[in-house]
Amino acid sequence: MKLQIKICAAALAFLLSATAGAGPALDRVMERKVLTVATDANWPPQSFLNDENEMDGFDVEVAKEIARRLGVGVAFVTPLWDIITSGHWQGRWDISVGSMTPTRERGRVLDFPAVYYYLLVNAAVHEDSAVTTIAGLNGKNIGVTTASTHELYLKKELSIASEDAPPFTYQVTPGKISSYERYATAADDLRLGDGVRLDAVLGALPNILKNIEAGYPFRVVGAPVFYEPIAIAIDKGDAEFKNRLREIVLAMHEDGTLSRLSKKWFGKDYSRSYPVD
Amino acid sequence: MFADHAQSGKLLHRPRFLLLLFAAVFAAFFVVDFSQSRIAYLFAPVIGAPPAVGLHARFVVNLTLALLLCANIFGLSFLRFRVQVLVVWVELLVLSLGFFYLFDLSLAFMQRKIGFMVTQGVVTTLYLSAVSIAIASVIALIGAVAKLSSNGFAYSIATFYISIFRGLPLLVQVYLIYLGLPQLGFVIDAVPAGIVALSLCYGAYMAEIFRAGILGIPRGQWEGARALGFKFGLTMRLVILPQSIPLIIPPTGNQFIAMLKDSSLVSVLGVWEIMFLARTQGQAEFRHMEMLVMAALIYWLLSIILEAIQARIENHFRRVSN
Numbered sequence: 001m002k003l004q005i006k007i008c009a010a011a012l013a014f015l016l017s018a019t020a021g022a023g024p025a026l027d028r029v030m031e032r033k034v035l036t037v038a039t040d041a042n043w044p045p046q047s048f049l050n051d052e053n054e055m056d057g058f059d060v061e062v063a064k065e066i067a068r069r070l071g072v073g074v075a076f077v078t079p080l081w082d083i084i085t086s087g088h089w090q091g092r093w094d095i096s097v098g099s100m101t102p103t104r105e106r107g108r109v110l111d112f113p114a115v116y117y118y119l120l121v122n123a124a125v126h127e128d129s130a131v132t133t134i135a136g137l138n139g140k141n142i143g144v145t146t147a148s149t150h151e152l153y154l155k156k157e158l159s160i161a162s163e164d165a166p167p168f169t170y171q172v173t174p175g176k177i178s179s180y181e182r183y184a185t186a187a188d189d190l191r192l193g194d195g196v197r198l199d200a201v202l203g204a205l206p207n208i209l210k211n212i213e214a215g216y217p218f219r220v221v222g223a224p225v226f227y228e229p230i231a232i233a234i235d236k237g238d239a240e241f242k243n244r245l246r247e248i249v250l251a252m253h254e255d256g257t258l259s260r261l262s263k264k265w266f267g268k269d270y271s272r273s274y275p276v277d
Numbered sequence: 278m279f280a281d282h283a284q285s286g287k288l289l290h291r292p293r294f295l296l297l298l299f300a301a302v303f304a305a306f307f308v309v310d311f312s313q314s315r316i317a318y319l320f321a322p323v324i325g326a327p328p329a330v331g332l333h334a335r336f337v338v339n340l341t342l343a344l345l346l347c348a349n350i351f352g353l354s355f356l357r358f359r360v361q362v363l364v365v366w367v368e369l370l371v372l373s374l375g376f377f378y379l380f381d382l383s384l385a386f387m388q389r390k391i392g393f394m395v396t397q398g399v400v401t402t403l404y405l406s407a408v409s410i411a412i413a414s415v416i417a418l419i420g421a422v423a424k425l426s427s428n429g430f431a432y433s434i435a436t437f438y439i440s441i442f443r444g445l446p447l448l449v450q451v452y453l454i455y456l457g458l459p460q461l462g463f464v465i466d467a468v469p470a471g472i473v474a475l476s477l478c479y480g481a482y483m484a485e486i487f488r489a490g491i492l493g494i495p496r497g498q499w500e501g502a503r504a505l506g507f508k509f510g511l512t513m514r515l516v517i518l519p520q521s522i523p524l525i526i527p528p529t530g531n532q533f534i535a536m537l538k539d540s541s542l543v544s545v546l547g548v549w550e551i552m553f554l555a556r557t558q559g560q561a562e563f564r565h566m567e568m569l570v571m572a573a574l575i576y577w578l579l580s581i582i583l584e585a586i587q588a589r590i591e592n593h594f595r596r597v598s599n
Binding site for chain 2: 041042043044048049050051053056077078079080083086088090091092182184187188211214215216
């Protein structure tokens with residue numbers, strides 16, 4: 001009898017472990033003593049390769065801090081954005097600290113433990129452009145990142161799954177949406193000149209400002225078209241891991257760590273609710 | 278190519294042909310219109326500063342360039358073959374470097390980045406390609422033998438495999454293997470996934486090369502080996518393969534060079550090889566062109582080295598077989 005129970009227990013354990021592809025992420029992190037973070041290597045100032053050829057930026061520092069508070073080391077992997085957002089990570093990495101907006105579609109395959117900052121989404125045009133208002137962008141050719149909230153906004157399919165996201169309206173009906181694998185390529189195309197390949201780009205304000213700082217002949221058009229909360233993301237199914245990360249991020253909000261990092265990388269505090277300016 | 282001893286006047290030294298060539302070059306240049314390009318700045322004293330260009334400028338610029346090109350070809354025809362090759366190579370090299378120079382690249386930036394590009398990027402690319410080509414060769418040999426065998430099972434597996442992996446774009450295979458294998462319970466990292474994809478794809482192409490190499494050996498060799506009492510394995514090892522290798526080497530070297538460049542597709546998985554770094558390292562300072570040019574030159578240099586190695590191996594086998 002006892003043997004039978006043992007066999008049953010073993011079989012059950014085996015079954016559980018076989019289905020546990022999306023399970024004890026926290027155990028895995030603690031056991032390996034390393035938090036493996038997926039992030040983009042092409043998105044300054046959030047994440048990029050610095051002069052020492054190491055990952056650096058706002059997202060990277062946030063990830064390092066989360067790992068420190070978990071009491072483990074940190075490692076970075078840099079898969080394509082659409083591979084991260086499509087979920088089913090199979091334990092290849094534990095967490096995405098890559099400025100992800102919690103949309104309803106992504107919520108089907110990913111969990112969002114906590115919001116760590118907020119982004120303004122703006123349109124920018126070439127300096128030579130005659131466009132001065134958001135309405136002036138109707139019918140234009142606008143560049144965005146593939147599978148980003150910016151693209152969803154232009155397609156009028158955006159739904160942010162965070163309760164405190166402020167309402168927004170679709171203010172632009174582009175003539176053509178040019179979808180780029182990465183924002184940097186869109187920015188390079190707009191730099192070629194007004195209307196050469198693009199009439200405008202839609203992107204996060206800090207990145208547009210970073211372009212302008214680096215000498216790109218861009219001009220921000222009008223007010224932000226929408227605000228988005230930015231969350232860390234994990235693979236679905238580990239409530240314990242989710243709660244632990246939530247506590248950590250909330251603590252980082254409270255003790256001012258996120259404000260400090262935001263000021264360091266963006267020059268402004270984007271960590272508290274919706275910045276309006 | 279076959280060189281015969283019949284003497285005839287050079288085509289280029291016939292005035293009519295020369296005139297025709299010039300007309301064709303000028304017409305082509307006129308259509309492309311170099312007065313729109315940055316080359317026109319060189320003509321500023323004659324045609325005025327661009328962009329103030331018109332029909333006059335279009336004639337001047339394109340006529341001059343066409344004259345230069347035809348004079349160059351005509352002049353070259355008086356030189357010996359080896360000198361011709363040297364001169365043309367140098368000219369093309371100067372032109373392509375001038376092309377890069379026009380991009381207004383920051384050499385200081387490139388100098389700062391090249392160290393990591395070599396220690397991380399080149400090493401990863403070479404490692405990926407070398408491991409993949411080794412595995413691909415083994416797969417190819419098995420595939421070729423299977424496709425030649427009279428065993429229905431082996432034949433069907435080989436033809437199915439070759440059909441699939443030659444028929445799908447490599448990028449699709451990279452994604453399928455990286456995202457698909459975990460669905461079956463095999464979670465593999467980006468680098469092994471890349472190696473599996475490259476090996477399987479190139480194994481399929483090389484299986485056909487190996488098969489051609491084996492088929493290229495006359496039937497009499499098989500019959501001779503059989504007459505000596507050799508079984509299949511011994512025949513392959515001692516008679517057929519040693520003779521096939523000189524046939525297989527040139528197209529295999531080709532495949533290796535192609536793989537070196539195709540390994541850039543693995544960058545989509547986030548493997549830090551040459552192409553990934555080329556797209557990433559310039560981001561912080563928005564200097565993408567510098568990194569792309571650097572990657573281009575590195576790939577080219579690696580290919581040249583591989584070409585040289587291939588030539589040496591070919592020479593070696595030619596000497597052995599003669």
